[in-house]
Amino acid sequence: MITIAIIGLGLIGTSLGMALRTADEKTSPIGAIGVVGYDVDRRAAGDARGRLAIDRAAGSLEEAVREAHVVVLATPVQAIRDVLQAIAPLVPQGAVVTDVASTKAMVATWAAELLPAGVEFIGGHPMAGKEQAGAASADPNLFKEAIYCLTPPVHASQNALDLVEALVTSIGAKPYYIDPVEHDAYVAGVSHLPFLLSTALVEATTRSRSWKEMAPLAASGYRDISRLASGDPVMHRDICLTNGVALTRWINETIEVLLRLREQIEAGDAKRIEALLAEVKRSRDAWLDTRPNLRPGETDFVGEQEIRRPSLFGRWGPNKKG
């Protein structure tokens, strides 16, 4: 049996626990598992237990990780450094540590710096989420068919890769290997920039003196474009702090487009406005037409043998604690 420790029982940590625990151990690539959960907020651990996301709530970080084969860090990004430092002397030799944070380069640096030899780190980032935080919004199907980025260091062992990949596929997600720096640049554009634009929309409109009169006219368009602004401020603060260079670049790109639009609007340039809007519509429709969650190079046809893998880990266990 594989023991998995989940540190941080918010939306993702709790959803992950639920997904792991509802997988059929006979067919799941990771086999039989036990899930231990820990959160600095004891109430969060209680909520996760209530939602059957964990078998057991640990009373301390040490209790959570000391028998773990896999440790999943599901705290906000900035907290990961402290947690890595705290668990470094506690994690059993041979265990694998992974995380689910939205930025990967900084986390990889911290892990390389803090974890002892014999404890491998494989960064991870499921491309799934919700704007509501906390265990109450957790969903065991959150990761189904989602792309799950894995950003292993070059020297990662096959065993560690296999184990994390089994964890990912057992919750119905699709592992996608990518360099951590590349990952951060890309998600800055398709995930963090949308959040910032959602935030900018809400800030610009709600601080207006006319907001009270405007608000009733806000309909489904406003609701959807403002959705991400309801996300967790701490999680997004940490994203801003750990992915600043890429984000700054995307903010500049967006301002450039807005200035171009403003210029065309001021000039009343019907032709250029329509050309830009038509081009953007084509691009967005083309993206939407691709099958969601298709990894680069992946075709629409996925054979059975590619989905089902025998459990590699029925007999897997970590080395005894040294």
Place this chain on the structure above:
Amino acid sequence: MITIAIIGLGLIGTSLGMALRTADEKTSPIGAIGVVGYDVDRRAAGDARGRLAIDRAAGSLEEAVREAHVVVLATPVQAIRDVLQAIAPLVPQGAVVTDVASTKAMVATWAAELLPAGVEFIGGHPMAGKEQAGAASADPNLFKEAIYCLTPPVHASQNALDLVEALVTSIGAKPYYIDPVEHDAYVAGVSHLPFLLSTALVEATTRSRSWKEMAPLAASGYRDISRLASGDPVMHRDICLTNGVALTRWINETIEVLLRLREQIEAGDAKRIEALLAEVKRSRDAWLDTRPNLRPGETDFVGEQEIRRPSLFGRWGPNKKG
């Protein structure tokens, strides 16, 4: 029986026809109706007929409006001027002309300038829509519970107001009287600005050389924030052209917020970033907590007598054509 002519059979025109024709004439405030439809594109008229949005497709503008009690203009904004000019000599005396365009001040000016005495114009704008254009996406429930802005001129007659209000309530929408210039400033913030931000996101990301690698990582956040960018380019071009001043102001406000965010990100100012994101989350959550489509001053409790009104128009008919 009231004859309603719908000019322009895209998403809104067709949805409106479907909504009007599915209302129960015994309880509907507008009573028994007949709907005539016209579109410059004959295929669009055929599609609308196929979806039972109209009783009859007219072969010309003249045929569409010559017996109409109400004429609804559902073309893109810029086309409204030409249509008003064309129908001015054709509309029966006593008929009421309305529209469903997203901007109201310019349309009101055109109507005052072009329509003859004895034909009243009451501008309208249902706060409902979809990014997919055309009859195929039409939905008779599109207007249910939606706020429907009405921007009558000060000299509008009670008869004309009653008639348009009956049309609005018969499709399940909620009439909301507002000054056309105020309307344009407000919807620029809550409707047109979200569209432009959605467009800016798609333009900035899809033109990137890394788009092919980024696209698979785009998940539900990107999908939702980019949704409006799939809207009709011609409709939005016309919105940009007829609501430029307000839009320019909102673009400037948004750029100001983005620059502030960029500065905080570059400074790694965790405190100020978190404060801004938390404030924005509060504002957005507060907006979401209000009942959708509640007009200013409207309470959550709406008594039966406020919803159901006797039909004022069972015996209503326009003056004979002069």
